[in-house]
Amino acid sequence: MLSKDTHNSLPGVPAAAGPRDVAAAFLNALAAREFTRAHSLLAPEIQFRMLVPGRLMTDQGANATIRRFASWFAGADQFQVEASSAQEIEGRAVLTYRFRLHDARGWQLLEQHLMLDVGSDGRVEAIDLLCSGFRPSTVDEPGHVHPYDAGDLGCADGLARDFREQIQRIPIGDVLLVSTRDPAAKDDLPSMARLMGHVVHSINAPGDGRLLVSVERGR
Numbered sequence: 001m002l003s004k005d006t007h008n009s010l011p012g013v014p015a016a017a018g019p020r021d022v023a024a025a026f027l028n029a030l031a032a033r034e035f036t037r038a039h040s041l042l043a044p045e046i047q048f049r050m051l052v053p054g055r056l057m058t059d060q061g062a063n064a065t066i067r068r069f070a071s072w073f074a075g076a077d078q079f080q081v082e083a084s085s086a087q088e089i090e091g092r093a094v095l096t097y098r099f100r101l102h103d104a105r106g107w108q109l110l111e112q113h114l115m116l117d118v119g120s121d122g123r124v125e126a127i128d129l130l131c132s133g134f135r136p137s138t139v140d141e142p143g144h145v146h147p148y149d150a151g152d153l154g155c156a157d158g159l160a161r162d163f164r165e166q167i168q169r170i171p172i173g174d175v176l177l178v179s180t181r182d183p184a185a186k187d188d189l190p191s192m193a194r195l196m197g198h199v200v201h202s203i204n205a206p207g208d209g210r211l212l213v214s215v216e217r218g219r
Contacts, residue, residue, distance in 0.1 A: 002168050019118040023093035024086040026124065028187050029079045030097070032203040039066045043123040053133040065127070072110070073142075076101035080201035080214070082109070082193070092120055100137060100201075107137040118184055135149070145175045154182030158191060167198065175201065178213045189213050 020160070021040060029038035034108045044064040048058045059065050073079065084097040093116040100109050110132060117126040148166045153159040159180060178189065190200045193215045201214040 015123060018088060018089060019085050019093035020086050020088040022122055022124065023088075023095040025096060025116075025117050025187075027084055027086055027095055028203075030073070031071060031084070031099045031190065031200070032186065032205070033079060034205075035066050035070050038069065038219050040065075041122075041124055042066070043119055043121075043125045046124055047126045048129070049127070050129045050131060054129040072154070073099070073101065076103045078102040078202070080199070081096075081190070081203075082199055092116065093124075103136075105136075108134040109137045133217075137214065145177050146170045146175045147179065150178055150180040150182075150185075152181045154180065154184050155188040155192060156184070159185060159189065163189065164196070167193075167196075167215065170217055172217050172219065175214055178215065179208070179210050180213075181209050181211070185210070185211055185213070190215075201219070 003208045017056055026038055026041050029035070039062055042065055043129065044061065044062050046065055048059040048065040048068065050059075059068055078101060080100040082098040082100050085095070087094040089131065093114075095114040095116060096112070098109065098111040100107065112132070116124050116130040119125045120187070145164075148162075148168075150159050150162060153162065159178075163176075163178065166178075170176055178185075180189070186203060186205075190203060190213060193213075194202050196218075198215040198218040201216055202212070203214075204212045
């Protein structure tokens, strides 16, 4: 368990947090492409080791580590989370995700597996990463998009119920685009959608107070 004050200083990390919670917070920051938030979860002198197709690379320090992730993901004009998990193995966090993104080269798939060492202050001190490389994808874009404006609702006061109802009304393979002004939905709604068997494609904050979450109905 992390120190008792950790959750007060690290965004997205709950009370009584462990390495898995830190890994999940880091995943949520990457999925939203909020690199400043991801940076806050890293120790200043973090060691980052990467095995990518054809070579082994290393970076040192939080700034270099976040620049590396931004170089992979920030330039995509569309960015989707196809699968993800955060686990813990005897004090070490294990993070796996598959991202689908679109840029000037077209649609691509990327899968990465990360082992994270988390310090007592809740910050990641080391990352060992195995990367599939960017694989060209022949899968077409998702199906029809159905907008749903949830207003100020959050998962604690009706959004969870309404989301279940709304996504059951659309065909499997179509996308529900949820708009909400509740900041907590950034973490709560994607986690709930994945637990229900759906695919979270993107989490965006356009800067007008809204949060936009794109979810493909999976079943």
